[in-house]
Amino acid sequence: MSGPAIVATDVSRTYQLDGVSVPALRGVSLTVESGDYLALVGASGSGKSTLMHLLGGLDRPTGGTLLIGGRDVAGLSPNEMAELRNTTIGFVFQSFHLLARTTAQDNVGLPLVYRGIGRRERRERSAAMLERVGLAHRIGHRPNQMSGGEQQRVAIARALITGPSVLLADEPTGNLDSATGQQVLTLLETLNAEGVAVVLVTHDREVADRARRQIVMKDGLIV
Amino acid sequence: MRLAEAWRVALEALRANRLRSMLTMLGVIIGVAAVVALVAIGTGTKEQIERQVEGLGSNLLIVVPGRLEAGAAPTSSPLTLDDVEAVGRIVGDRSRVAVTVSSGETVRAGKRSGFASMQGVTESTPTVFVRRLDRGAYLTRTDVNTGRRVAVLGAGVARELFGERDPIGRQMTIGGVRFRVIGVFEALGQSLGVDRDGEVHVPVTAAQRLLGTERIDGLAIRAPDRERIDQLGADVVAALSERHPDTDFSAVTQEQILGVLGDILGVLTGVLAAIAGISLLVGGVGVSNIMLVSVRERTKEIGLRKAVGARPRDIGVQFLLEAVLLTTTGGVLGMLLGGSSALLVDRLSPVPAALTWWSMALAFGVSAAVGIVFGVVPAQRAGRLDPVVALRTE
Incomplete structure (x- = not known):
């Protein structure tokens, strides 16, 4: 894709909690270039998770403009937001968020379900994607039959299967030991080298240091 | 998806x-x-x-004194056999008209006794209603005209009084009066909650003498065809009303009952x-x-x-x-x-x-x-x- 993957301009997000306005983001501008590799760093409560949700199209800003894949999310319906998440964004979560009782292959194929792609094609594509993350031998395994590192690689394969331009990883190594965490980071870096923009959300300095650039957040602002 | x-x-x-x-x-x-x-x-x-109801026979018209509606008080019947003659003339065929006078009576044969619904009827009853005999014969016109004390038993009554023995020709009493059994009906079972095998048919004349009455309770007509059934009902009700100005009469068809x-x-x-x-x-x-x-x-x-x-x-x-x-x-x-x-x-x-x-x-x-x-x-x-x-x- 030509042009930046995501452009946030003076984006703010305020929550209404029991009638009280709680600002979580107070005017943030940020551009994620295609093929970018950046880390969002900050203490908990700094607004980095809120920013990630906005960048991934899970939430909408209450102020400013946000372009994802060149489209202004303010003008998109819930269905169009869902489509945007399906086609342009890949999510990787700290706690993996795999469907229990579902095989690695069907977990990876899940985003394709919402594209109306038939079962056979889903299985073929998810098998190929599992092979790419080095899990060809775990294709029929359920999450509880796999290690944490393997589960996170399944989650990465799921994020990649729709060919997104941005991978948003929220503390991807948070639930893993350091050796396994290294493997997962290496995998993300390999994918980045192949052209996918990677946004890491982390409070781990060591992890953040591996990114090409760091964005440090504090009290809802970039510092 | x-x-x-x-x-x-x-x-x-x-x-x-x-x-x-x-x-x-x-x-x-x-x-x-x-x-x-x-x-x-x-x-x-x-x-x-x-x-x-359909098993009663087709094109049936039932005529009773009183109004047929919910809450109407039962009417004592002013009808007599003379009225039946008059109705027979309207219908044009006496054998299409059946009458009843009924009463619950104790029946006895030897040492065995029971309770039966005595129906005083004419010989035309099996023609008007569908009623088949298992054994023996039904009442004849002579039986009715002479008030002969003969009886046709329902299957239940026959079993109760005679067990396995053949009741034909045997003596029995109805309300203390001696009758001779001449026939037994086929078993019918229940109909509208009434045990129809508990009936005993006797000539209407004999029943009237036994009950000390001239009345009959009601009559039933088998119309010659379905088209004329309503007209026939109206004619019969009109004729009966003329003969008994103090009483209402009703004619109902099977369709209405159904x-x-x-x-x-x-x-x-x-x-x-x-x-x-x-x-x-x-x-x-x-x-x-x-x-x-x-x-x-x-x-x-x-x-x-x-x-x-x-x-x-x-x-x-x-x-x-x-x-x-x-x-x-x-x-x-x-x-x-x-x-x-x-x-x-x-x-x-x-x-x-x-x-x-x-x-x-x-x-x-x-x-x-x-x-x-x-x-x-x-x-x-x-x-x-x-x-x-x-x-x-x-």
């Missing part, structure tokens, strides 16, 4: 909680089974009664089905409840599905199908349970039951509708979940 995929997901979700799904379904199963079984019993009863009975039984069946329907509704509330629990339990899953591109509608449809799958599976099982219960009742008890395809289709349709109605709120709630909040739920 493709529909086939949505069905698969719904089925999997139900399978994951087998016991809970079964218990939830149980409410629907019981509701549908109750509707199917009760409607079958109502329908069976109605069909049985219709068969019995219509009234059908209405009553229809209402009764409807009430039964409605009561059973309430239990189906309660089952639906159970489904709604469990679906809300299911949505809450799977909030994280909903968040994830949304994150990877599920639209609100995809999530809603998934949960709606789950509810519909619950109730329709319950509906099919309930149909089987209700149907087999109805057949068992029909087979093992005197209560008749008839399964109708429409009651099955209705029960299935209603159970599917219950799934939709009671699944819609949980499904909407699932579809509208904010993905950010849903993903954060632990």
Whole structure:
């Protein structure tokens, strides 16, 4: 894709909690270039998770403009937001968020379900994607039959299967030991080298240091 | 999302909680089974009664003194055999007119005794009503004209008084008066709650002498054809009213009797089905409840599905199908349970039951509708979940 993957301009997000306005983001501008590799760093409560949700199209800003894949999310319906998440964004979560009782292959194929792609094609594509993350031998395994590192690689394969331009990883190594965490980071870096923009959300300095650039957040602002 | 995929997901979700799904379904199963079984019993009863009324014979016109309406006081009959002659002239054929004067009497033969419904009748009764003899002969015109003390017994009375012996030619007493048995009817069973095998037919003249009366209770006419039946009824009522200006007379046809009975039984069946329907509704509330629990339990899953591109509608449809799958599976099982219960009742008890395809289709349709109605709120709630909040739920 030509042009930046995501452009946030003076984006703010305020929550209404029991009638009280709680600002979580107070005017943030940020551009994620295609093929970018950046880390969002900050203490908990700094607004980095809120920013990630906005960048991934899970939430909408209450102020400013946000372009994802060149489209202004303010003008998109819930269905169009869902489509945007399906086609342009890949999510990787700290706690993996795999469907229990579902095989690695069907977990990876899940985003394709919402594209109306038939079962056979889903299985073929998810098998190929599992092979790419080095899990060809775990294709029929359920999450509880796999290690944490393997589960996170399944989650990465799921994020990649729709060919997104941005991978948003929220503390991807948070639930893993350091050796396994290294493997997962290496995998993300390999994918980045192949052209996918990677946004890491982390409070781990060591992890953040591996990114090409760091964005440090504090009290809802970039510092 | 493709529909086939949505069905698969719904089925999997139900399978994951087998016991809970079964218990939830149980409410629907019981509701549908109750509707199917009760409607079958109502329908069976109605069909049985219709068969019995039709079994009386065709083109029947029944004439009784008094008004035929709910709450009308019983009228003592002013009719006599002279009136029957007059009616016979209107009909043009005396053999198409049957009369009755009836009374409950003690019957006795040797040491055995019982209670029977004595019917004073004419020789035309088997022509007007359908009544078949098992043995012997029926009353003749001479028997009626001379008031001969001969009797034709219902199958039940014959069994009670004579056991296995052949009653033909034997003596018996009715209300203390000696009669000779000349015939026995074929067994009929119950009709409209009356044991028709407990009747004893004797010549109307003999019955009147025994009762010390000139009256007859009512008469029945077999009309020559269906088209003229209403006109004939009006003519007969007019003639009788002229002869007895103080009394109202009514003529009713089988269709009218069937219509009234059908209405009553229809209402009764409807009430039964409605009561059973309430239990189906309660089952639906159970489904709604469990679906809300299911949505809450799977909030994280909903968040994830949304994150990877599920639209609100995809999530809603998934949960709606789950509810519909619950109730329709319950509906099919309930149909089987209700149907087999109805057949068992029909087979093992005197209560008749008839399964109708429409009651099955209705029960299935209603159970599917219950799934939709009671699944819609949980499904909407699932579809509208904010993905950010849903993903954060632990």
